[in-house]
Amino acid sequence: MAAITAKETRRGERRANSQYESERLNCTTIEQALGDALAAHGTTGLAIRADGDIHRFDSADKPGGNRNGWYVCPSLEVAVFGFWHTGEQHTVTTGGKSDPAAAAEARLAYQRAREQREAERRAQQAKTAEQARRWWATAGAADPSHPYLVTKRLAPYGLRQRDTMLLVPLFYDGELVNLERIYPDGAKKALFGGRAKGVAGLIGHLANAERVLIAEGWATAAALHEAMGVPVVVARNADNLEPVSRRLRQRLPDNVAITLAADDDRFTEGNPGITKARLAALTIGAKVLMPTFCADCSRCTDFADVALCRKERGL
Known part of the structure; x- marks a missing residue:
């Protein structure tokens, strides 16, 4: 298997909507390619699902339950993953040069992931604010x-x-x-x-x-x-x-x-x-x-x- 070619992004220095990096791996399936790419970033043991949905996972450099990592496989040839706390994101393909269609799929996948995360964050903040007001009123x-x-x-x-x-x-x-x-x-x-x-x-x-x-x-x-x-x-x-x-x-x-x-x-x-x-x-x-x-x-x-x-x- 070829080595990962993406240049590592320095933590926190790149904005989440910046240009994408490709990790081109000579793997048979996108599940295998994504699993290998995640392992190189310290995340192992995930049951990769290439179903087009956005999935969250714990990043290896944070306490358990952080759910700072995410991935999505918009097709059987392309996957995108990243870490919210560092702002980095990566595109993975099953092999060969990433074409414009794959890049477009990656951009759309990232946008969907960001919108879902923002919706989850707002919902959790509203829930926590309600808890705070309830605790404060009864304290x-x-x-x-x-x-x-x-x-x-x-x-x-x-x-x-x-x-x-x-x-x-x-x-x-x-x-x-x-x-x-x-x-x-x-x-x-x-x-x-x-x-x-x-x-x-x-x-x-x-x-x-x-x-x-x-x-x-x-x-x-x-x-x-x-x-x-x-x-x-x-x-x-x-x-x-x-x-x-x-x-x-x-x-x-x-x-x-x-x-x-x-x-x-x-x-x-x-x-x-x-x-x-x-x-x-x-x-x-x-x-x-x-x-x-x-x-x-x-x-x-x-x-x-x-x-x-x-x-x-x-x-």
Whole structure:
């Protein structure tokens, strides 16, 4: 069997609708050709079905149940597969040079797969938003003695509680669409399948505010709100800083100052906290606020850490 001739796409650098790559394999059936191509990408054991339908599977580089991989065989000579989280897609044929008809089949197959995925994603997001609103409506007030709050020495600003989970409300266009769960040990996890990009929480009130901060995590936002008395938007993570910043800038009057309160991931290669905070600030013309650590500190990385450290030291 001939070797796969496709040039590997660097992860995340190619858009999903970019040009197609062909993997021409000298195989008897399209099922065999596709199975061999998938095996080269770490996926084995699939019962390939050349039925024209779109099939999902787990990509090998993600936890089980991710369903990030997909394939479709629009004919008995052509198959297309890809991975949603990397944006890559590949065309496989049973042998010989891929002709224009096969390329057209591949493009149509990919378009169908993308449309189906978008429909599934929207349906799941709507289902998760309904769950979030139901949980939020039935949750009680957060217990100030919750282990996470005690550890952080913070009041439960804007939180509710379900069983042992603290709930952080996450909004998009003014609607509650997801919840972040904070467990007693500090583990954090949003509801499965909910909207993630651009969602945000809020501590304080935006009405009549002259200055608004944007931070990553709830604890950092709570520590900043406690210390400065200004509203703080919770973006959840560094990757979400830019989309949240854009939406907030569009919503607020021009005279309201926005400041990115960065995590200083000084022990992480590339320092994503500062790097992405600066990028978000540059995008909307905002300033960046960074934490200041004690001279001998080798632990703290964000404003919540600094606030706790100072409380422990009696400063």
